[in-house]
Amino acid sequence: MSKRFRIPLDQAGTLQYRFSHPLSSARYRDLLAVNDVSFSVRPGEFIGIAGPNGCGKSTLLKMLSRIYAPDRGRISVRGRVSPFLELGVGFKPELTARENIFLGGSILGLTRKQLASRVHAVLEFAELVDFADHKLKNYSSGMTVRLAFAVAMLADADILLLDEVLAVGDARFQQKCFDVFGHYKRTNRTIVLVTHDLGTLELYCDRVLLMQGGRVVADGKPSDVISRYRRIVGAMSDGADTDPGRLSTALTGRRWGSRDVEITSVRLLDRQGQPHQSFMTGAPLTVAVDYVSNNLDGEFACAIAFKRADGAYLAGPNSKVVPESVPPVKVGFQGTIFFRIPSVTLLRASYTLSVGLYDDHLNHAFDVVQDVLEFQVNDDRGRQGMVDLGGTYGHTFTARPLEQRSVNKAKDQSTLA
Amino acid sequence: MTTALNEGDSRQTAVPTGIAASPLLAPWAESPSTVRSYLSLIRELAVTSFKLKYAGSVLGYIWSLIKPLMLFGMMYLIFAAFLLKGRTSSAENFPVELLVAIVLWTFFADATTTALASIAGNGDMIRKAYFPRWILVVASTMSAAMTLIVNAVLIFVLGLLFHWYQVGWQSLLLIPLLLELYVLSLGIGMLLAALYVYYRDLGHIWEILLQLLFYLSAIIFPFSLLSPQLQGLAAMNPVAQIIEDARRAVVSSAIPWSTDLLGRRLVVPLVLVIGALGVGIWSFQVLSKRFGERL
Structure with a gap:
């Protein structure tokens, strides 16, 4: 699929211009933000989209969510797509947390009755039960983000689209987000994440698309794609804001x-x-x-x-x-x-x-x-605790004769009876 | 599941623990029909904007009553008390006619102006979340309709106490008339909201057009002041037709119905109303495809 933006060079959008330049047609510069991109995603995949600023990754995500219509090509989606690209869309600072849950939840297509049954779950998840009736404008940014994330999770969508959503919140909250994403993956749902944060891509994504100049230039395992991304950013030498070392x-x-x-x-x-x-x-x-x-x-x-x-x-x-x-x-x-x-x-x-x-x-x-x-x-092996002690398990055994085992079993049953 | 310690993970999928146990993540038993979820969104947005409109002001909702009353007071002083004094046949009813007209007009002006900004003013929502865009227009007109209903009920009760009205079976016609007014406002609102995203001059243009329409809609003077030909012409304006018929329905049986003025040409205002809705929906459909990019 492709997406072309026409960027007006003049203020052709105002009537003043139309009257003062009655004969000239509006002049535009065409920008092919997404150029001939094609890919498919399997259910249960956690896919990251990376690339330097202006590479078209956010445009691509907006097309997936139907906010932009593609100019060429088509997008087919099976399952319900979460309508939010960012957290806290539609939130009103003058309303209380509770009212904002109803507002945000109804953008997700939920009814008042459904929302009423989950308000407490949202507040509990966001750790804001005591602040339910405080106005959002009195919340800290961290509290707002927690509420927004919990509301977004009401969607119960098959496909989650997220744009730079994890740039906010403290480390503990981010961990909570990723625990939820882990749950999404286990229940065979798909997550598409656009981010600059290479660490996130490397740790959580199964697959990364690398975009540059509106095209997908790499598609594969995070580690491979990320090293390629580093070369691109290094070559462009303007990646100051994307270079984690900075x-x-x-x-x-x-x-x-x-x-x-x-x-x-x-x-x-x-x-x-x-x-x-x-x-x-x-x-x-x-x-x-x-x-x-x-x-x-x-x-x-x-x-x-x-x-x-x-x-x-x-x-x-x-x-x-x-x-x-x-x-x-x-x-x-x-x-x-x-x-x-x-x-x-x-x-x-x-x-x-x-x-x-x-x-x-x-x-x-x-x-x-x-x-x-x-x-x-x-840790990709799910080891428990704080450190890997580096130990190894050994194993020795002796086989017991079969008759003896069944005798023991009979004995156990008799004692139980 | 290569190591024994991973058994913990496989148990997690069987019996939800940790994050998966949160009721927040439980799947919904049933998903509401599209119509019901749209209705609940419209309701939520309309109630919210109604609530927020007066949030932080001391008098709150009262303002939405004071504004039309102020307009009424001014117009009454200027036109009824000075300019038109003694020149109308139904002079004693005119203040009430004016009040009814101004309440209806306030709704029309309010609904179309808030609809105009409903898309452009919610750029953040449009750029970052997907839902049918027309919902924003409907919600903004519904919020204006809520103000109208509260105002109308207050003034109606007040009028009943002072015997301002001639209430009868004909008063039931108010319901289709209000519906007609709503459809007209929604149609115009859709068109304005879609165009305003592309042409910001429209905000000023609509303000001027509204003023013009105010004087063309026989709000501040009774129809009876016009010559019969002019009455027939003026009644083709749907706003004038609605207002005049509403006056006939509740204020005075001395006022002619628009059918009497228009005869078979009654279709003209009706076609204009349906046409406004059609043009509004069609232009919105076409223009809404690029809202996301233009905002």
């Missing part, structure tokens, strides 16, 4: 120290040395700390702390206790310290990283940034 340079956490040596950036790198925010259990992970010496000639130490999102302190390897130490610096030097983990033993959860540069005796803080980075670890 987030680390903000250094937004709590920060203190004399800044004799200063941290300029912290990145998490994957096997290929690419910045990343999500890792698989068992994959290599490298913490890269860029620094510059403002005022120090000599030795210093680097400390890194890994915490779970709930604050549990998991590990704090500093350069004094691991074999390779940090070499001395001179004023004006800048460099990068690498902390390499050959295989991540953490299991699926959100984690934060804190980094500090100290003097050689770890007494004086040069620059400490708390919770500088947040990252996700996912």
Whole structure:
């Protein structure tokens, strides 16, 4: 299917123009936002659509949802499509949460009676039972998002279409969203997700379409498509807002120290040395700390702390206790310290990283940034707990003779009787 | 299911636990028919906009009554008390005729102007969710109709107390007349709403046209003031025909029915009303395909 947009070059849409230019026909620039795209999705598939800004991915999603009509080609859909592309569509800030549930739910095609039977379930899911009759304008953005997500889940649709929906909300809420998506997958429903977040695509999608210039340029396993995406973004060199590594340079956490040596950036790198925010259990992970010496000639130490999102302190390897130490610096030097983990033993959860540069005796803080980075670890094998201990199961057995077993069975029955 | 620990997962699908146990995610026992889900959406949107229209104002709904009453007061002073003094045969009834006309006119103006903005003003919903777009137009006119009904009931009860009206069987004709007015407003509203997405000048144009129509619709002067030929011509305007017939139905038997004025030409206002709805639906159908892109 294809979609052509006619972008007006003049203000031809106003009558003023039509009167002052009675003879000229309106001039347009044609933009082929989606060009000859064809694909099919199986029930139960979680498919991601990625691509640089303006590649046509949102247009494609809007055509799937019938908001835009294709100019050429056709879309056939089996099953009910959730009508929302984004969360909180139609919400009115002047109304209470309860009233907004009825409003949002009726856009989904539900009747008042149906909605009345689920209002409590929505409020409970959104953890807003105590705020049911507060006006939405008094809600925090997090509360609004939770409510909006819960309302969207009322749709009970066969196909969920979502546009950048997960860019909002805290890590715990996002986890809840993905738990719901997991439920959708298990019940053989389809999710189409448009997102910039490569971590999300890699962790949750079964398949990723990569779009560029209105065409699908790659379609396949997330890991393959994402590496291709990185090359495209790198080549375009304007992917600042889509490059997860850039987030680390903000250094937004709590920060203190004399800044004799200063941290300029912290990145998490994957096997290929690419910045990343999500890792698989068992994959290599490298913490890269860029620094510059403002005022120090000599030795210093680097400390890194890994915490779970709930604050549990998991590990704090500093350069004094691991074999390779940090070499001395001179004023004006800048460099990068690498902390390499050959295989991540953490299991699926959100984690934060804190980094500090100290003097050689770890007494004086040069620059400490708390919770500088947040990252996700996912585990495709569903291991339980916090860490993979790396152990293996052994097994020995002796077979019991068959007669003895049936005798035992008879005995059990007699005692029961 | 390669490892023993994954048994936990397979149990989850058998007996819902965790997130799957939430009643929120339980499938609906039955899905409502299309008509019923459209009706419930129309109702929800209409009630919401009715509620929000006066939210945050002290007098709230009262405003929607004060506005037509103010208009009535002004028009009454200017026309009935000064300009037309002593020139009409049914002078004592004229204030009531004016009031009835203004309540109906307020609905027509209100319904068409809110319908005009109903698509363009909900760009966010149109760009981000799919539902039949005409629902927004119907909901906005229904919200105006709710105001009309409350106003009409208040004024009707007030009038009964003061014996303003001549109520009889003929008053039942108000029901088809109100229906006619609603169909006309909806048809025009559909056309305006669709065109307004493409031509924003329409907002100003419709304001001017409404003023013109106000004076053409025999609201501020009784039909009897016009010459018989002019009366026949003016009654072809559906708004004038509806208002005049409504006056005949509840205010005074001295007023002629539009059938008396128009004879067989009564089809003209009726065809105009049906035509407005037809043109409205057709143009909306054609133009709504690109709403998503234009907003």
